[in-house]
Amino acid sequence: MGLAILLGTFGLGIIIGAPVAFAMGIAAAAAFFYEGFPALITFQRATAGVSVFSLLAIPFFVFAGEIMLHGGIAKRLVRLASALVGHLKGGLAMVNIFSSMLFGGISGSAVADISALGSLLVPVMKERGYRPDFAVNVTVTSSIAGIVIPPSHNMIIFAVAAGGGISVSKLFLAGVVPGILMCVSLAIAAWIISIRHNYPAEPFPGWRVVGQAAMDAIPGFFTAVIIVGGTLSGVFTVTESGAFGALYAVLLTLFYYRSLSLDGFTRAVVGTVRTTAMVMILIAFASSFAYLLALYQVPAKLSDLLLTISENPIIILLMINVILLILGMIMDMAALILICTPIFLPIAKNLGMDPTQFGIMMLINLGLGLCTPPVGTCLFVGCAVGKIKLEQALKSIWPFYLAILAALILVTYVPGISLWLPSLYE
Amino acid sequence: MIDTFLEWLRRACLFAASAALVFLVISFGWLVFGRYVLNATPTWVEQSALLLICYIVFLGAAVGVREETHIGVTLFRDVMPSTIQKVLIIFIDFALAAFGAAMLTAGIMLMQFGWDTKLPMLNIPESFRTLAITSCGGLIFLFAGARGLSRLLRFKSYVPEILQEDV
Numbered sequence: 001m002g003l004a005i006l007l008g009t010f011g012l013g014i015i016i017g018a019p020v021a022f023a024m025g026i027a028a029a030a031a032f033f034y035e036g037f038p039a040l041i042t043f044q045r046a047t048a049g050v051s052v053f054s055l056l057a058i059p060f061f062v063f064a065g066e067i068m069l070h071g072g073i074a075k076r077l078v079r080l081a082s083a084l085v086g087h088l089k090g091g092l093a094m095v096n097i098f099s100s101m102l103f104g105g106i107s108g109s110a111v112a113d114i115s116a117l118g119s120l121l122v123p124v125m126k127e128r129g130y131r132p133d134f135a136v137n138v139t140v141t142s143s144i145a146g147i148v149i150p151p152s153h154n155m156i157i158f159a160v161a162a163g164g165g166i167s168v169s170k171l172f173l174a175g176v177v178p179g180i181l182m183c184v185s186l187a188i189a190a191w192i193i194s195i196r197h198n199y200p201a202e203p204f205p206g207w208r209v210v211g212q213a214a215m216d217a218i219p220g221f222f223t224a225v226i227i228v229g230g231t232l233s234g235v236f237t238v239t240e241s242g243a244f245g246a247l248y249a250v251l252l253t254l255f256y257y258r259s260l261s262l263d264g265f266t267r268a269v270v271g272t273v274r275t276t277a278m279v280m281i282l283i284a285f286a287s288s289f290a291y292l293l294a295l296y297q298v299p300a301k302l303s304d305l306l307l308t309i310s311e312n313p314i315i316i317l318l319m320i321n322v323i324l325l326i327l328g329m330i331m332d333m334a335a336l337i338l339i340c341t342p343i344f345l346p347i348a349k350n351l352g353m354d355p356t357q358f359g360i361m362m363l364i365n366l367g368l369g370l371c372t373p374p375v376g377t378c379l380f381v382g383c384a385v386g387k388i389k390l391e392q393a394l395k396s397i398w399p400f401y402l403a404i405l406a407a408l409i410l411v412t413y414v415p416g417i418s419l420w421l422p423s424l425y426e
Numbered sequence: 427m428i429d430t431f432l433e434w435l436r437r438a439c440l441f442a443a444s445a446a447l448v449f450l451v452i453s454f455g456w457l458v459f460g461r462y463v464l465n466a467t468p469t470w471v472e473q474s475a476l477l478l479i480c481y482i483v484f485l486g487a488a489v490g491v492r493e494e495t496h497i498g499v500t501l502f503r504d505v506m507p508s509t510i511q512k513v514l515i516i517f518i519d520f521a522l523a524a525f526g527a528a529m530l531t532a533g534i535m536l537m538q539f540g541w542d543t544k545l546p547m548l549n550i551p552e553s554f555r556t557l558a559i560t561s562c563g564g565l566i567f568l569f570a571g572a573r574g575l576s577r578l579l580r581f582k583s584y585v586p587e588i589l590q591e592d593v
Contacts, residue, residue, distance in 0.1 A: 005589075016514045017503035018521065019496030021487070034428050040532035047536070047559050050483045051476045059447060059482065060454070236458070243454030266444075273443045277486020278496060284483065332497040374501045 003296040006031040010289070020187045020335045021281045028316045029287035042288045049287030050280050053239055054168070059276040061153040061244030064179035064223055065112045066271045068103070068266035071253025073220035074116040074194045080217035083210040086202035088355070090194025092125045093134070094187055094292055097142040097201075101183045102221065104146020108341035109153070110370055110378050113143040118385035126351075130199055133396045136188075139380035140393070142186050144367035147333075148360055151227040151245075153279070156238065157334055158359045161285065161341035166355050168238045169231050174356045174418040178364060178411045185403035190380060193399060223249045232374070232425065243244045267383060279334045286338035293342055308372045313351040317412050320344050321365055328369020332377060336366050357411070360418040432572055436492045439565065443485040446478045473547040480555055484562035491522060492569040511586045512577070519574025526566030533560025 001362035009030045013023025029042040062262070068074050081098040082208075088094045096117060103111045120137040125135035147154050150172035159166045160169050253260035293299070305318050324344075327336055348358040370378040373390060383390050411417050457471040490496045503514050533556055540552030577584050 014499050015502045016518060017498050017500040018518045019491075019498045021496060022522055022525055023498075026521065027527065029525075039533055043529055043532040043559055043563075044536060047480060047556055048478055051555065053472065053476065056450075056454075056475055056479055059450065059479070063447070063451060206439065240454060240458055243451060244458050246451055247455040268445055269444045270440060270491075273440065273447055273482060273486045274490065274493075276493065277443070277483050277490055280479070280483040281490070282486040284487075330499055330501060335497060375499055380517070 001033050002292075003298070004029050004035050006289070006292050006296070014331075020331065021132050021285050024282070024289040024335075024339075025285035028285065028292055032288070032290050042285070046284035046290040047292065049057065049284045051161065053237075054156060054164075055280065055283065056239040057156050057168075057242040058153045058279060059272055060239065060246045061151055061156070061227070062109065062275045062279075063268065063272040064227070064242065064246040064339060065109050066268035066275075067249040067253060067260065067265075068220065068223065069258065070114055070268045071114045072257050072259030073217075073223070073249065073253060074099075074103050075120065076213075076217040076220050076257075078117060078120055080210075080213040082202070083205050083213040087204035088191070089201050090130075090199040091192050091202040092121060092128060092130060092208050093138045093190040093194060094200065096121050096125070096135075096138045097145075097183050097190060099137075099181065100142035100145050101149060102217075104143060104149055104179075108292065110143040110146050110367060111381055113146045114139055114378055114381045114385060117143075118382055122382075122386045126386075127201060130198065131396070132386050133392045134197070134199075136382045136386035136388055136393050137397045137400050138186070138190055139372050141397070141404060142183065143378050143382075144180045144364065144371065144404065145183050145186075146160070147363050147367040148175040148182070150175050151224065151231075151242070152363070154333065154337060154363055155359065157279070157283065157337050158341060161338045162285070162355060162359070163342075164346055166359065169234075169425070170356050170422045171359055172228055172231060173422040174360050175363070176421055177417050178360050178407065181410065181417065182364065182404060182407040184408045185402060189399040189403040219252055220249075231296065282334050282338055286335070290338065290342045293339075299343050299346045302343055303350060306347060313353075314413065316347065316351060317353070317361075320347065321361070321408065321412060324362060324365040325369065325372075328366045329372045330375050331369075332375070333366045333370060336369070337362065337385065354415060354419055355423060356415070357415050357418045361412050364404070364411055368404050368408065371397070371401075371404075428572055429576075432492065432569060435565065435568070436489055439485040439489050443489070446481045446485075450475055450478050450482070455459045470547045473545055477545065477548065477555055480558035484546065484558040485565075488562045488565035488569060491526075491566050492573075512581065512584060514585055516574050516577050516581075519570045519577065523567050523571035523574060526563045526568075526570060530560055530567060531561025531563075533557070533563050536560070 006027050010023050010027035013026060017368045025042055029039040033039045052421050078099045081102060082095045085094040085098045099117050100113055103117060109191060122135045122139055126132050155168060155171040159168050159171060205388035224246055227241045230236035230244060306319060310316060324340060345355060346356055349355060370376055373379065379393065385395050453474060457468055461467045479510045503511055536556040537553040537560060542555055543552040545552055
C-alpha cells in the first residue's frame with residue numbers, strides 16, 4: 001500500500017504537470033506519513049541530500065560553462081573548429097559537430113551547448129544555403145556529446161544516484177570514446193546528407209589561420225584540461241577541480257581575453273543559480289524518494305519481473321534501453337537519472353555489466369530523450385534558436401537519431417568502448 | 427501591491443543566492459591557494475560551502491517556483507480542455523503552497539532540534555543549515571499561494587500560458 005501511495009502520488013503529480021522535484025517530495029512525505037514516520041524526514045533528507053561535498057562540483061561545472069558562454073570562449077572554440085574541419089563537405093555542419101565536442105566537453109550541458117553554438121552557427125548555416133531544419137538538427141543532436149564528454153555534471157548526478165560507489169574519474173574517462181563515437185556517427189550522417197543536398201565546403205583558410213585559431217582557443221580549452229586533469233591526477237577532488245576550472249575561466253575571460261563584461265558575469269552567476277537550484281532540488285527530494293524505493297524493494301521486484309520475460313542479458317539490456325528511451329521522451333534527464341539509477345543499476349550489475357558502462361549508456365540514452373518530442377528540451381531550444389517549427393525539424397531528424405542509436409547500441413553491447421580508457425588509467 | 431512585494435522578495439532571494447555562489451567560488455579558490463601555495467588549508471571552506479549550497483539550492487528553488495521554471499511534464503495537461511487545465515494549474519499552486527507550509531513547519535522543528543548542535547569548523551548552530559529549507563518553505567508558501575489565489579480570483583479571465591499563443 002505504501003508503494004502504491006508513493007508511486008500513485010508521484011504519477012498523479014506528473015500527469016497534472018506538477019514540478020517533478022515537488023511531486024517527488026509530496027509523494028515521499030505521503031509515503032513516510034503512511035508508514036508512520038514523521039513527514040519531516042522528507043525535509044531532513046532533502047537538506048542532507050544537497051549537503052554532499054561531491055555535489056558542490058555541479059554549480060562549479062555549470063558556472064564554468066556559463067562563463068565560457070558569456071565570456072567569449074565558445075566563440076573561439078567555434079573559430080578553431082571552423083579552421084580545422086570547415087573545408088570538409090557540409091563544412092559548417094562538421095564545424096557544428098566538432099564545436100559541440102570541444103565546447104560540450106567543457107560546459108557539460110546540452111542546453112548550454114545549443115544556446116552557445118546554435119545562436120552562432122545556425123544563422124550562418126542558413127545564410128550559406130543549408131536548410132534550416134538541417135542546421136537545427138545537427139546542432140540539437142550533436143549537443144548530446146556534451147553530456148558524455150567530460151567534464152559533465154550529469155556524471156556527478158549519476159555517481160550520487162548510484163550511491164557513491166562509482167568513481168567520477170572513471171566516469172570521466174569512460175565518456176571520452178563514446179562521446180567521440182557519437183560525434184563521428186553524427187558527422188557521417190551529416191556528410192551523407194550534405195552530399196545529397198550539395199551543401200558547400202568552406203575554403204581551407206591555411207595552416208597559419210589554423211595555428212592562430214588554435215593559439216587563441218587553447219587557453220579557453222584549458223578550462224576542461226584543468227577540471228578533468230585535476231580530477232584524474234588526484235591533485236584535486238572533483239569539486240576542487242570544478243571550482244578551480246570556474247575561477248580560471250573567470251580570470252581568463254576577464255584579464256586575458258578581456259571579453260567578460262559585468263553584464264556577462266552577472267548573467268553567468270544568475271544562470272548558474274537557476275540551473276543549480278533546478279537540478280539540485282531534484283536531488284534533494286529524490287534522496288527521500290530513492291530511499292523509499294529501496295525500502296519497498298522496487299529494484300528487486302522489477303528485476304524479477306524483467307527476468308520472467310527473459311533471462312538473456314541482451315534482451316534485458318534492450319528492454320532497459322527501450323524503457324529509458326520512452327521515459328526520456330516524457331521526462332527530463334536529471335530527474336530520470338535520479339529515479340532510474342537505483343532501479344536499473346542493480347539489474348545491470350546482476351547481468352555482469354560494469355556500473356560505469358551502465359552510466360554512460362544511460363547518459364546517452366537519456367540525452368537522446370532531450371532531442372525527442374513531446375518533452376525534448378534541446379529540440380525546443382534548437383527550434384527556437386533556428387526559428388523553425390518543431391514539425392519542420394522532426395521531418396528530417398531521423399538520420400541523426402539513427403546515428404545516436406547506433407552509438408548507443410555499441411556502448412550497450414561492447415563494454416570496451418566505455419571501459420577501455422578507464423582500464424588504461426587503472 | 428502584494429505582487430510588487432513578492433517580486434522584490436524574488437529579486438532579494440536571487441541576489442542572496444548569487445552572492446552565496448560568488449562567495450563559494452572565491453572561497454574554493456582560496457582553499458586551493460591556501461593548500462598548495464601557503465601550505466595551510468583553510469579548514470572552514472568545506473563546511474561553509476556545504477552550508478552555502480543549501481541557501482543557493484533552496485532560495486533558488488523558491489525563485490524557480492515564482493518564475494515557474496521547475497522541470498515538469500505538462501504534456502498531458504496541455505491536451506486537456508482549457509477549463510480543466512486552469513483547475514489543475516490552480517490545484518498545483520495550492521498543492522505547492524501546502525507543501526511549502528509543511529516545509530516551513532518541519533523546518534522550524536528541525537531548527538529547534540539542531541539549535542544545540544554546532545556545525546563543525548564554523549561553530550554555529552546546525553539550525554543555520556535548516557534555516558535554508560525553512561525559508562524555502564515560507565517563500566514557496568507565499569509565491570505559490572499568492573499566485574494560486576490570484577488565478578482563482580480571476581478564474582474566468584485567466585488564460586494558461588500554453589493557450590495564450592492561440593488567443
